Amino acid sequence: MAVYRIPPVPQSEITPEPVYLNRRALIAGALASIPALGAAAAAAAPLAVKPGPFGTDEPPTPIKDVTTYNNFYEFGVGKGDPAARSGNFKPEPWTLTVDGLVGKPRTFDLDALRGFPLEERVYRMRCVEAWSMVIPWVGFPLGLLLDMVEPLGSAKYVAFETVVRPDEMPGQKGLFQPLPWPYVEGLRLDEARHPLAILAVGLYGRTLPNQNGAPVRLVVPWKYGFKGIKSIVRISLTEDEPVTSWSRMAPHEYGFYANVNPEVDHPRWSQASEIRIGEGGFFSPGRRDTLPFNGYGEHVAGLYAGMDLRASY
Amino acid sequence: MTGAATDRAAGRSGGRAAAWPWRSAAVWALYAAGFVPAAWYFWLGATGRIPGNAIKEFEHLLGIWALRFLLAALAVTPLRDLAGISLMRYRRALGLLAFWYVVMHFLTYMVLDKNLDLAVILADIARRPFITIGMACLVLLIPLAATSNALSIRRLGPNWNRLHRLAYVVALGGATHYAMSVKVVTAEPFVYLALAAALVLYRPLRPAILRRRRRGRPAPAARQG
Numbered sequence: 001m002a003v004y005r006i007p008p009v010p011q012s013e014i015t016p017e018p019v020y021l022n023r024r025a026l027i028a029g030a031l032a033s034i035p036a037l038g039a040a041a042a043a044a045a046p047l048a049v050k051p052g053p054f055g056t057d058e059p060p061t062p063i064k065d066v067t068t069y070n071n072f073y074e075f076g077v078g079k080g081d082p083a084a085r086s087g088n089f090k091p092e093p094w095t096l097t098v099d100g101l102v103g104k105p106r107t108f109d110l111d112a113l114r115g116f117p118l119e120e121r122v123y124r125m126r127c128v129e130a131w132s133m134v135i136p137w138v139g140f141p142l143g144l145l146l147d148m149v150e151p152l153g154s155a156k157y158v159a160f161e162t163v164v165r166p167d168e169m170p171g172q173k174g175l176f177q178p179l180p181w182p183y184v185e186g187l188r189l190d191e192a193r194h195p196l197a198i199l200a201v202g203l204y205g206r207t208l209p210n211q212n213g214a215p216v217r218l219v220v221p222w223k224y225g226f227k228g229i230k231s232i233v234r235i236s237l238t239e240d241e242p243v244t245s246w247s248r249m250a251p252h253e254y255g256f257y258a259n260v261n262p263e264v265d266h267p268r269w270s271q272a273s274e275i276r277i278g279e280g281g282f283f284s285p286g287r288r289d290t291l292p293f294n295g296y297g298e299h300v301a302g303l304y305a306g307m308d309l310r311a312s313y
Numbered sequence: 314m315t316g317a318a319t320d321r322a323a324g325r326s327g328g329r330a331a332a333w334p335w336r337s338a339a340v341w342a343l344y345a346a347g348f349v350p351a352a353w354y355f356w357l358g359a360t361g362r363i364p365g366n367a368i369k370e371f372e373h374l375l376g377i378w379a380l381r382f383l384l385a386a387l388a389v390t391p392l393r394d395l396a397g398i399s400l401m402r403y404r405r406a407l408g409l410l411a412f413w414y415v416v417m418h419f420l421t422y423m424v425l426d427k428n429l430d431l432a433v434i435l436a437d438i439a440r441r442p443f444i445t446i447g448m449a450c451l452v453l454l455i456p457l458a459a460t461s462n463a464l465s466i467r468r469l470g471p472n473w474n475r476l477h478r479l480a481y482v483v484a485l486g487g488a489t490h491y492a493m494s495v496k497v498v499t500a501e502p503f504v505y506l507a508l509a510a511a512l513v514l515y516r517p518l519r520p521a522i523l524r525r526r527r528r529g530r531p532a533p534a535a536r537q538g
Binding site for chain 2 (some may be wrong): 064065068069073077079080129131175176178179249250267268269270272275277281282283287
């Protein structure tokens, strides 16, 4: 198996510290000035972060869009529901249990999770609904956490599970529930260990708002956004391919891999292009072509060598 | 009295309403109010105040209001039969509002969302069943909108009622289009689908329901008009 090397960060991509600090102040000011975000801003605490690799020149999506246009069905299926209805969710204290086919099963609390070397990763996020954002996540490589629990040789997959708290998550209550809970996701072990795959604990330099998956979520930028499971309580290493929420719900529409692929349409819409949220306007939407693996092909295409990505969508 | 006959009578009384200035003012007020959701949301979108995917949000809002106006138009007859409330003079406005919202829904999709990329639009219509159904509904609404005037009602006679039964097909098609477009099963599309089904199902049951009510009450329901 080829050894993957983290590409070096070119000097041109490293933001000078004063600019970096100033930007943070700008963001904090912007956050405080948005009334709808008052609660989230009050709860979001700054994190100690250093810039990470895989950056992009594309401008980050405004934080207002990142925190008010969300799919997080535990809080409702409307795009504004997660921001509007997640006020009662309590992301602290929190525990994340890692078990299954591992030598050293372990439960991480928030201090342990935030104790990993935190990096800022500015990633494109391509939703399966044909829109995209650029989000400055704060997190650490999932591989670091997996190394600590020492996966057994028999472990082939990683299964993820979201918390179930109907009292705090109104979308988990009521007559019509869009998905069976808990929300579950999965990756192949080699995908999970890829340096691009991170567990995020923050965005825009601060702890995650509830609507973005507080306190810890997965980010796999070469896959559709729904793979980025939120508010994770459990990670299990398994031998068999784990069940994933969307592929169980509609197997002909959503596969296990869910790699961004402009050539494989969703049955009900084209995946060839996407709208970049927060860019352009009503009359000149930021529509652009969708890139294979969401533009991360040079880093991840090798994971799928020899696979038919039309069949394994 | 058959359903067709009452509808024709209503069409004539709709023509008479012009003689009553306040009645016609009420209808125009409905037109004006009916376009408020579209105008308001268009203004929000044009000034960058719809967060996230503004065009999709606008497109969906227009679609849902089209369905609401269409169901409201189909509710006029059962409301008069069963509750004695006659909104017959508003029915044409409700139907035409539904038509214009469907047109705006499609234009938003075609112009703002797909940027007039005809290849993509035609492929969507041909290959994606929920879009095929939506498009068929728009096409079926065109003759209904074109004949929504007193002259057409007089000229077409009984055929006007036959033609306008297409509204039942469009209501079911529109609700199906909505239910098929969403990613997951939630209450809302089901409520619309159930309402559309109930309003359409009412039509074949109507003669029997009216007979029963006439037997139950000796005074004819006609005075309720």
